Amino acid sequence: MTAPLHEVHPAGPGRALPDTQQGMRRRNLARVMHAVNAEGPLSRAAVASRIGLTRAAVSTLVDELIRTGLLEELGPERPGRVGRPGSALAVSGHGPAGIGAEIGVDHLAVCAVDLRGQVRARAVRHGANRGGSPEPVVAELTELVRRVVAEAEGEGLWPAGLAVAVPGLVARDARTVVRAPNLDWHDTDLGALLPDDIPLTVDNEANFGALAELWLGEGTPLDFLHVSAEIGIGAAVVVAGGLLRGTRGFAGELGHVPVRPDGPACPCGGLGCLEQYAGEEAVLRAAGLEPGEDRVGLLAGRAAEGDAEVRRALRDAGEALGIALTGAVNLLDPESVVLGGALAGLAPWLLPSLEAELDRRTAGPACPVSVSRLGPEGPLLGAAHSVVRAVLDDPAVVGERD
Amino acid sequence: MTAPLHEVHPAGPGRALPDTQQGMRRRNLARVMHAVNAEGPLSRAAVASRIGLTRAAVSTLVDELIRTGLLEELGPERPGRVGRPGSALAVSGHGPAGIGAEIGVDHLAVCAVDLRGQVRARAVRHGANRGGSPEPVVAELTELVRRVVAEAEGEGLWPAGLAVAVPGLVARDARTVVRAPNLDWHDTDLGALLPDDIPLTVDNEANFGALAELWLGEGTPLDFLHVSAEIGIGAAVVVAGGLLRGTRGFAGELGHVPVRPDGPACPCGGLGCLEQYAGEEAVLRAAGLEPGEDRVGLLAGRAAEGDAEVRRALRDAGEALGIALTGAVNLLDPESVVLGGALAGLAPWLLPSLEAELDRRTAGPACPVSVSRLGPEGPLLGAAHSVVRAVLDDPAVVGERD
DNA sequence: ACTAATTTGTAAACCGCCATGACGAAATAG
DNA sequence: CTATTTCGTCATGGCGGTTTACAAATTAGT
Incomplete structure (x- = not known):
């Protein structure tokens, strides 16, 4: 029961399933789940018209999903319209x-999220994880996981x-x-250090x-x-609702896009990489501050106070x-750019110049830039x-357990 | 019969088909076609094991494909192994x-390609199409198309x-x-100017x-x-065997990636765009040449002769x-970069400096750069x-005609 | 040579899945 | 109070792939 490492990003409802009747059934189960999940409480008839199957077919699919505990019947809908109300x-x-x-x-942080998207349990432990060996840190994480799982189980999950x-390459x-x-x-x-029953x-x-x-943001x-920054600057490219990972899984290294090809040397071997201008260290240095504990908070605080040097940095x-993003936008033509992670907190002072550069370097309407409202919770919620x-995406696999 | 504008890039065998039994059949027909197309002559049993269906199921699929003229039975295979030889x-x-x-x-050029990938008919008309109104040019193209279609029909196609x-945005x-x-x-x-029966x-x-x-290149x-260049410089991003087109269809505008953010102004509104350094006009100017007819040939000729100024340009x-590609490679982590179009002809003089830049700006092994061997035929063959x-990808749609 | 083993292609019976059509149930409209 | 509309379900049927069985065509072994 340890095994089936489910795909992190199956770019749509149930992909590479075998094209046999069972595969078809699995995909249709997934489509029912997606329809109900996306459009709130729905009757069987409503689901049927949404996904293009007949009411009869949806009925049997729903039966199975209720039996395996993935759907719940809330009872009759409030009438409103003519005809028998749906359930x-x-x-x-x-x-x-x-x-x-x-x-x-x-x-360290752990949380449990139910199918409805509600956070039902959580646990946090503050304190530096830096430098030491991974084992004790992961042991602590395991403890948190056990606690959260126990709490979730108490609620019937x-x-x-x-x-x-994790803040690194995987x-x-x-x-x-x-x-x-x-x-x-x-x-x-x-995998060797974490519980192997999940x-x-x-x-x-x-x-x-x-x-x-992608999943929780509005619109x-x-x-x-x-785009997000912790110590490095990373971008995630989302295409057609799926992550673009690259051949080696290294896609999104925005931090090492050349901004000024003759600029300062970067540890990566390049010259004038974005990170040399907009990386945390570079900004702190330019602002005349010492790298300390809560670096982003420090910058935001000083900027809010009106510190001219920090604001200039x-x-x-x-x-x-803006320069690096101009290149990325020209290459990918995304619908928008979202600033997340540490950048979100600093957005008020980054955005004006960023948008100005993007604007003047782009022909036609510039790509809109927005700020994530998820804050530092983003990665944790995304994981759950x-x-x-x-x-x-594949309700059948969990239905098999019992 | 004019209508069904088939998708240019269905990122895989038969996608968004309805998930009903008919859709399943259509997808399985496609899988049979792909298997036979990709791995040369194959017996029914071989196809079955490739695509994971039973021999019986493949038999009926093949029957249908033979009936609609998409597959051919070549006769018994040369034995070699034990057991009854397949057909x-x-x-x-x-x-x-x-x-x-x-x-x-x-x-103008037109060609006909059969399902096996063989070019079976072609026609070319030289002469400038620049500046004038589209109608007469498209009328000439229509004439060429009619000739090629007639020739192909003569061969049973x-x-x-x-x-x-077309050399422009669509x-x-x-x-x-x-x-x-x-x-x-x-x-x-x-659409209004071309034959409406195809x-x-x-x-x-x-x-x-x-x-x-992607389809014809080796490996x-x-x-x-x-990356290709005619007058502008364009890149096409291929991800998982499909084209990344962008929200507005403008993805791949490599020519306007900033290379030196304080560089010369570009008509696009930007500063120091790649096109200002590696665009055809810019290179000709740097080489001290006048823009004339066969600009690429001229550059290649002079470079081959050893013209120092041209070589430096x-x-x-x-x-x-190399600088612009460093950014793109960092962002997308592709498996390789291919130089096509006019760039292919100039590769011998572009590559050394290009690869040197890419190499020294990239941590770890650099992304390999290769040169298209398709030459100027690429777009025409790609279209066919x-x-x-x-x-x-969907053999059923052509099966319906009769 | 002759038999045994292996593989292929096909046919018949079967099972699973969705569509179709009919029906009772539960609401609104007149 | 009846006609109409819509919902959920059931029985029937068609369709598609699987299973099982078998004849055909080859190689391997004696």
Whole structure:
């Protein structure tokens, strides 16, 4: 029961399933779940017209989904219209739950989200995770996970999967942390250190942040660029509602896009990379501040106070971001750009110069830039929701357990 | 029979088909076609094991495909192994054909490609198409199309669709040329000017060139960046075997990626765009040459002769390309970069500096850069093959005609 | 040579899944 | 109070792939 490492981003309802009648059934189960999930309580007839099947077919699909605890019958709808009122169906609040976890530089967090998207349990532990060996940190995380799972189970939920967001590069096996500079971890197999009774997925926090924006953001399109910064600057490219990961899984390295090709050398080997202008360290240095604990808070505080030096540093960073984003926007033609992570908190001072650069360098209407309203919770929520989406995308796999 | 504007880029075998039994059948027909097309002559049993269906199911699918003329039975295979030899199946060379057409700045070309990928008929007309009104040019193209179709029909083929490559931006309706600066065409609806008895698709020549590379190139991966230049510099982003088009269809505008943010002004409104360093005009100017007829040939000739000024101009252009590509590669992590179009001919003098820049700006192993071996034929072949792929992706639609 | 083993293609029976059509149930409209 | 509309379900049927069985065509072994 450890095994089936569910895909983090199945770019749509149930993909590569075998094209046999059973596969068809599985896909149709998924379509019912998606319809009910997306458009609130719905009657069987409403679902049928949404997904293009007959009422009879939907009836049997719904029966199965209710039997396996993924849907709930809420009872008769309020009449309003002519004809017999339907019986409202809703995604279950007592079925599977997605367990999301985040390993931050100086905190650990875990939460449980039900199929409806509600956070039903959470736990946080503050304190630096930097530098030490991974084992004790992951042991603490495991403890938090157990606590959250117990709490969720108390509410009638059961864990369908665990997704862990880490600040670093993750191998395509979705288990191994290849490199997490801020934690000083290298080639760490989290699969060996975490509970093995729950299907596990590990991914970069920026990716989960982008997915959170995709699934939870208001009016977020299916094609956008999500930019976030912790210590490095990363972008996640979302195309047609799925993450673009790249051949080696390294896509989105916006931080090393050349901004001024003859600029200062970057540890990556390049010259004048964006990170040299808009990276946390670079901005702190330009602002004349010492790198300390809550660096983003410090910058935001000073900028809010009106500190001219800090504001200039942020304005310059926004300019560099604008230049790098011009390239990205020209290449990808996204519907919008979303600023998340630490950038969201600094947006008031970054945005003006960023948008100005983007605007004047783009022919025609510029690509709209917005700020994530999810704040620092993004990656954690994205992780938990990725498990929920996996269930919605293939309800049959969880139905098999009993 | 004019209507069904088949998708140019259905990112895989038969997508958004309805999830009913008929849809399943259609997808399985497509899978049989793809298996036979990709792996040469195959017996029914071999196809069955490839696509995961039973021999019996494949038998009925093959029967239908033979009846509609998409597959051919070649007869018994040469034994070799133990057991009854299978009967070899091949994609038909007498069924539907894809008609590809290209409107170049100074030529028109049309060809017919059968399902096997063989070019079975072609016609070319040289002479400038620049500046004048579209009608007479399209009338000439129509004449060429009629000739090629007649020739193909003489060989037992019938036209399944017409795909036209144009040097400009095409609206998402795949019929209207929004802007083709080199032809001086604006908002031209080719659908109204071309024969209306064949399903029509119009697309940018760079897109078709990239697709040709994807389908015809040797060892081309499913994720790569195809860079081509005619007058502007365009990139096509291929992800998972499909074109990334962008929200407005403007993805791939590599020419306006900022290379030196304080560089010379570009007509697009930007500063220091790649096109200001590696665009045809810019290179000619840097090389001290006058813009004339065969500009690429001129540059290649001088460079081959050893003209130092030309070589320096090309080296500088390669450098600028390398900088812009560093950004693109960091963002997309493609498996390779392919140089096509006019760039292919100039590659010997562009590549060294291009690769040097890419190399030193990238951490770890640099993204390999290769040169298209399709030459100037790419877009034309890509157009014709796009029709062929559409048939392979959904064999049922052509089966319906009779 | 002759038999045994293996593989292919097809036909018949079967099962699963959705569509069709009919029906009772529960609401509104007149 | 009846006609109409809509919902959910049931029985029937068609369609599509699987299972099972078998004849055909080849190689392997004696």
